[in-house]
Amino acid sequence: MSGPSLPDWRDSFPWPGPETHKHARGRLGVVSGKATQTGAARLAARAGLRIGAGLVRVLCPPDAAAVIAPALEAIMLTSFGSPEALAHEARGMDSVVIGPAAGVGDATTTNLRALAETGAALVIDADGLTSFEYFPDELFEVLDRDDVLTPHEGEFRRLFPDLLEVGREAAAAEAARRAGAVVLLKGPATVIAAPDGRIAVNGNGTPWLATAGAGDVLAGMIGGLVAQRMDSFDAARAAAWLHAEAARRFGPGVIAEDLPESLPAVLAALYERRA
Template sequence: MLVSGSPTALLDDNGVKQADALAARSGIALETLVEHAGTRVAEVAASGLPDGARIAVWAGPGMNGADARKAAELLRGRFAVTVFAYGATIDASECLPLHSYGGEPFDLVIDGLFGTGLRRPLDAVCREAVRRLADSRSPVLSIDIPSGIDARTGAVLGAAIQAQRTVTFERRRLGQLLMPGRLHTGELIVAEIGIPDGVWADVPAPADANEPGLWLDQLRHPSSAGHKYDRGHAVVFAGPLEKSGAARLAAAAALRGGAGLVTLLGKRDALAGLSAQVTAIMLRGCDGESDLAALLEDTRFNAFVLGPGFGDAAKARVFARMILRAGRRLVLDADGISAFAPEPEHLFTECHESEGGVVLTPHAGEFRRLFPEIAADPSLSKLDAAQAASRASGAVVVSKGADTVIVTPDGRAAIDATGTPWLATAGTGDVLAGIIAAQLAQGTPTFEAACAGVWMHGRAAEFFGPGLISEDLPQMLPRVHAELSAMRGG
């Protein structure tokens, strides 16, 4: 069982309930947790507001409502506080019913309607209040998670509050990183409320945030006494010359990503054209199975990228089988994934039986082609679907998107929150494949290699900023390496 002992751990509603229950068993009263939570919310709410500012507090029937009421109590006096209550006994001397909220603007609205336990769509009263709030353009501070967001999946349950800030407690929630919940969450503030550290060893965590704390100690790094062969030799298959840009992007990313050597494998009649486009990347002819078999006899070629711009589905299937049966590490992307769509079980058998690590990097369309039944199941979140796909395929699956999910067949999972909207451009997925291959070539374990590659890819985009195109990403990787080196203290 994965547990939430690390700050990277992400909780669902069951984890939150279990943490509260275990805290109570350790001697911390629920009332104490509410007092601490309300205090943290009040502190965040008060920051930046002038005395006398108008604050509306929406208090629901559960623990979020209790936290909201405590915050309101602490804010009264310094600020003009109006409490709107829903689903609880309403004391007219202290609060108003939520349905009476008419959309009047406030300097701040504290959203304490619903928290992690919400499973059903918001009812008509709440939906109308959410609509009026959006129209008012009042800034919102949500407690735990914006009301209307499913904490497990990030889905909008009928309607959801758009918060500028969210205060959550002790650990983040799945729905704060999964889309569209991440967009509704705004700036996320994690506040401690006094749950003992020992509690977290017994609290289940379905996934982790994909951050260096999760994998940095497993990442391979160049050593002063090392040489290029210690850092592995990555191989990228090139397709037709007119589509070779994708493979060249992957190869450049593999080299900048840390591989000691990188070779582009292409048809011999394309090598001259390829040579005009690369310098540090080596070239080798590969017209068919015999050429690949000869290359696989040299075990120094230890990580492969197959798919970007490859084009030939039949050859992709053959080459993938040969690599996997040789026990080498493989990133299968783009055309390499689509090549197995007619008979995915053939790929899955090879992945399950291979001694090398396999990483599949599908975008949403490729995921649907390779895992049609899983993709068609509306009951599955993106995390659920990726986990089902990983179990079925026997590979580490990187389900790409704004909320990229990385999962293993044994249940480990990470959700990424790096990157910018500018990554939605041609070729960035090819770069990601190359960065992951670089970590595999250096000997990083498969899950950690995939996680690190995704994070490095996103950070490179953040370093570049607006106007990004795929060619820019490899050039940003030295800055990413420097950042990771500083984190290691070296």
């Protein structure tokens, strides 16, 4: 593979074996926003499927189902009418992505709390983070070490307003300790930190990722790897690297929709060079 050298997480990448079936490859859920805000969840779901999750299901409010259904093929769709119904549908999922265009407010905070009771690892992005801006401790109380927060700097400041002044790496490390979860702080040099003190800086960032929806794709990729039972810190590191490599390979003109479609070539090259 041309470009940046391969990092060490490749040794734990969840390649399927001869006896693998779709349920063994993990079950990923992605929570959609309302009917006018479904694109982000569809991007995340497709990315999760491309990265190898065996089964992906979009979970949506009832008004969004008719909008989403025509846009899905291998990805399944289930609607929910209450936080309790969402939790019921998410039971049995290995991971759930919540936040991309989910809407900022009580509905998202209530849905997230319900999901935290299901045992699925959570990947929390965008509106799922901003919804807790004024009471971040209530978010941290329901997290565990398998969960992943994926803020850009603006979202990071909403949850950790006192930390960025100490530098991105130290800020991410303290945020992970405070939240009790993995934190992926997006930027030109994305920082990934685990609550046990592990920290990494992604070294192959590219400016082509400065495009709407790219973060939704990254959240779906992390969710897809966590669904395959990859360690959440390694999953976040791997997804950040693969995400950037997919954008680098496509180059000028890349948009978020292109990223999942660029992953097979990146994964094929990685597979050929596996240990």
